[in-house]
Amino acid sequence: MTDLAATRTSWTQADFEAMCWHDCTIHGLRFDQDGEYQSDLVLDLDYITEWLETPSGSYEFRVAPAQLRFQNVDSLQIRVGLKFKQAAEISEIIRTSSHWLIKLHASPGQDDGVIEFDATGYVQELLRPPILVTRQSLTWSERK
Numbered sequence: 001m002t003d004l005a006a007t008r009t010s011w012t013q014a015d016f017e018a019m020c021w022h023d024c025t026i027h028g029l030r031f032d033q034d035g036e037y038q039s040d041l042v043l044d045l046d047y048i049t050e051w052l053e054t055p056s057g058s059y060e061f062r063v064a065p066a067q068l069r070f071q072n073v074d075s076l077q078i079r080v081g082l083k084f085k086q087a088a089e090i091s092e093i094i095r096t097s098s099h100w101l102i103k104l105h106a107s108p109g110q111d112d113g114v115i116e117f118d119a120t121g122y123v124q125e126l127l128r129p130p131i132l133v134t135r136q137s138l139t140w141s142e143r144k
Contacts, residue, residue: 009125009126010123010124010125010126011123011124012121012122012123012124013095013121013122016095019124020048021045021047021068021090021092021093021102022048022090022091022092023048023089023090023105023136024045024046024047024048024089024090024136025045025046025087025088025089025090025136025137026043026044026045026087026088026089026090026104027044027045027046027143028043028044029041029042029043029044029115030042030044031073032069038071038072039072039073039074040069040070040071040072040073041069041070041073041076041115041117041119042067042068042069042070043067043068043069043070044065044066044067045065045066045067045068045090046063046064046065046066046136046137046138046143047063047064047065047066047068047124047126047130048061048062048063048136049062049063049064049126049130050062050130052132058134059134060132060133060134061132061133061134061135061136062130062131062132063130063131063133063136063137063138064126064127064128064129064130064131064138065126065127065128065138065143066124066125066126066127067124067125067127068122068123068124069122069123069124069125070100070117070119070121070122071119071120071121071122071123072119072120072121073117073118073119074117074118074119075116075117075118076115076116076117077114077115077116077117078114078115078116079111079113079114079116080104080113080114080115081106081110081111081113082113083110087137088104088113089104089105089136090102090103090104090105091103091104091105091112098118098119098120099116099117099118100116100117100118100119101114101115101116102114102115102116127143128143
């Protein structure tokens, strides 16, 4: 994965093909309404901007807290089964025209979690610069 945040801190649906959310941790989600008919789905996540292989073959990651806002969401369905203390991690995000499917990693013996909806697009913004860590997510103190 390339270092997407080296010069940028925000992206839109025009950047979809260049982006990857695999193994990004979701810390929360909310619904923002602007008026009666518009509702955005906002994911609070740790975005992995770069995967770096070390000489020993292990990995380090550049990770930043981010906000992923899907705009004008409709037909939302959420099917998630998480075990106690299991992080909600994205497996992949799939887009078909205006239809979006966010697949979440599942525990062994469970079906993948799914967040599915229609949206006109998205904006993702980093809330802080990425930092180098040995795991794919940040602690609460690292997110501040």
